[in-house]
Amino acid sequence: MATERRKPFAIKAQPGFGLVAMLCFFMLYLPIAILVVYAFNAGENIALWEGFSLRWFQSAWANETVQEAAMRSLFLASVSATIATIVAGMAAIATTRTAPYRGLTFKYAMINQPLMVPEIVTAVSLLIVFSRFKVWTGYSGIGYLVLAHTAFCIPFAYLPIRARLENMDLTLERAAADLYATPWQAFKRVTLPLLVPGLVAGYMLAFVISLDDVVITEFVKSGGQETLPTYMLGQLRRAVSPEINAIATVFLALSVLLVTLFYFVNRKKN
Amino acid sequence: MASTANAIDARGVSKVFKGAGQDEVRALDNVSVTIRENEFFTLLGPSGCGKTTLLRLIAGFDFPTEGEILLHGENIALLPPYKRPVNTVFQNYALFPHMTVGQNIAFGLEMLGKPKDEIAARVSEMLKLVRMEELKDRRTSQISGGQQQRVALARALAPRPKVLLLDEPLSALDYKLRKDMQIELKRLQHDTGITFIFVTHDQEEALTMSDRIAVMSKGKILQVGSPHDIYVRPVDHFVANFIGETNFLKGKVISSKGGKATVELAPGGTLLADVPEAGLPKGEISLVVRPENATLVKPGKGDLSGTVETIVYFGTDTHVHLKLTDGTAFMVRQQNAAGSGVDVKTGDKAGIAIAAGTPRILMD
Structure with missing residues (x-):
């Protein structure tokens, strides 16, 4: 086609594109698919299919340690995501509703620091700081994990x-x-309602990220403060039970649900 | 007090924008203008002339670097927008997308803390005024551009502002709708009795709608006057050129008396022309002749003579482009009514008669 010629580079037209794409998708989703499939395995071996069963979901559900860890994870995720969304919302307003000034880019970098600093560095530094705090205050509750x-x-x-x-x-x-709204009224009546999809998206992302975290949690948590991911990690050190698959599958379902929900919320708003 | 009779009094207003590094942009340069109560006033000029900046200063979205802006005699230059009894119709309408048509119109009244029943009554009154009663509960995304325009108008008029500002509100509409809205706006201004300040770059829009026009260029107001005034008595090249089509003739003043001057024209011959109110400029002068004030006559007759270069037919009239003896281009607009004008073809010699009292000397 005549219009085709004007495109300088069409990646889809490159030889091997389909193959590479398929390979990438396999690498991404094959392990997940295997994990999900074996969550429904009737047998005890996580690599040997012995028929369909929901027993691992049932046993995980009945496991009190899992229950406790799951509740802790959900609590942690919802509280952290709420605080993070409020703080991030304020930071976002402060950094967008202003004339650009020297140092604004630096502020972006500061806010996004956790994205750039290796997680292990944050984890170790928090471990050191919090251990001091724990000694000084005598408090060793879940507050540190929330923070x-x-x-x-x-x-x-x-x-x-x-x-x-x-x-x-x-x-x-x-x-x-112009229509007599004070800055606060304008924010409440116009900016905030229009910001809701952004806030929802931010909250969901934060929630999923918190739910998923292993490294920092592992370093910061006090004894007995297992979250689901750290519990699973702990289990892997012993005999691996398909219970882990079941928990991971529930996790996956929850994430997919959240993302789908977010997609529909966002689409409706636009 | 005399000043209370004026809706807006801008006195020595300047606005300087700091650009990158040492750059400074003087968007408004010592502008003074008086806008009367109940007037349809237009700020006219090309983009970048400062008309929108002046509007934003009146609305309160920006603050002047120097000068004051009086509204009914009170200096509002430094008040935030929500404390000014002034409302704006935005170029892109800026309707709140999360509210219905009715909620949009009610917004200003709610912010003013009016009682509920008064708001409801006022909203239906406004909907009626802009002929949109049946669309009250629609979302603003579900109505056409022309309808959005009306909602924006209704929303801005609902709190009964002292002054309504309109920032090129018709530029997004197609030709036919724009024509209708021009008439509609005139009607609304007449019916509500509110002072309208209208910003446009479209000279035709300005001429047809305004009581008075301020022509702006490069941060300054060049001339303020009625459409007729500005068209017939432009002060300088810019105004004459920006509004309508114009012929410029160069020449020297031989003598002047009582506001009239005899000018010896560069292409030959002499003309009696009006002298600008500010007095005669020094040296060589330019005078302006509107194409409809010139008629073609037999060669050798009339005030000027030239050769026909092109003839452009426009239906109601014909534009004849000529070259004068000294090479100056000159255009004559002839009405196409039966029996009017002289028949010419390209290459013909022709005389040009200029209606007495119409030529005018420019200040530059």
Whole structure:
């Protein structure tokens, strides 16, 4: 076609594109597929198919340690994601509703620091700081985990919120001010309602990131503060039980559900 | 007080924008203008002339570097927008997408803390005014561009502002709709009795709608006057060129008396022309002759003579482009009514008669 010629480079037309793409998808999804399939295995071996069964879901569900870890994970994720979304929302407003100034880029970098610093560095530094705090205050509750999770969730909440704010038509806020809305009223009546999809996206991302975290949690947690991921990691050190597959499958289902939900929420708003 | 009779009084207003590094942009340069109560006032000029900046300063989205802006005699230059009894119709309408048409119109009244029943009554009154009653509960994304325009108008008029600002509100509409809205806006201004300040770069729009026009260029107001004034008595090249089509003739003043001057024209002959109110400029002068004030006559007759270069037919009239004896281009607009004008073809010699009292000397 005549219009085809104007395109300088069409990646789809390159030889081997299909093959490479297929290979990538296999690498990504084959292990997950195997994990999910063996969660329904009737046998005890995680590599030997012995027929369909829900027994591992049942035993995981009945396992009190799993229950406790799951509740802790959900609590941690919801609290951290809430705080992170509020903080990230404020940071996003402060960094978008301003004339660009020297140092703004530096602030972006500071806010997004947890994305760039290796997680293990954050984990070790938090371990050292919190162990001091634990000695000084005598408090060793879940507060440290909440703090740590909030901190590394902030950039994940910040990015979608900032994107939403940047794409928002600024004349809308101007129109509100023109129609006698004070800055607070304009925020409440115009900016905030239009920001909701960004906040929801930020919250969901933060929630999933917190739910998933192993490294920082492993370093920061006090004794007996297992979350689901750290519990699973602990289990792997012993005889591997397909219970892990079952838990992971539930995790996966939850993530897929959240992402799908988010997709529909976002589409409706636009 | 005399000043209370004026809706807006801008006094020595300048706005300087700091660019990158040492750059400074003087978007408004010592602008003073008086906009009367109840007036349809237009700020006209090309993009970058400062008209939108002036509008934004009146609305309160920006603050002047120097000068003051009085609204009914009170200086509002430094008030935030929500404390000014001034509303704006935005170029892109800026309707709140998460609200219905009715909620959009009610917004300003709610912010002013009006009682619910008053708001409801006012919203239906406004919907009626812009003929949109049946669309009250629609989302703003579910209505056409022309309808959005009306909602924006209704929303801005609902709180009964002292002054309504309109920032090129018709530029997004197609030709036919724009024509209709021009009439609609005139009607609304007449019915509501609110002072309208209208910003446009479209000279035709300005001429047809305004009570008075301020022509702006490069951050300055060049001339303020009625459409007729500005068209018939432009002060300088820019205004004459920006509004309508114009012929410029160069020449020297031989004598002047009582606001009239006898000018010896560069292409030959003499003309009696009006002197600008500010006085005669020094040296060689330019004068302006509108194409409809010139008629073709037999060669050797009239005030000027030239050769026909092109003839362009426009239906109601014909534009005849000529070259004068000294090479100056000159255009004559002839009405195409039966029996009017002289028949010419390309290459013909022709005389040009200029209606007495119409030529005018420019300040530059």
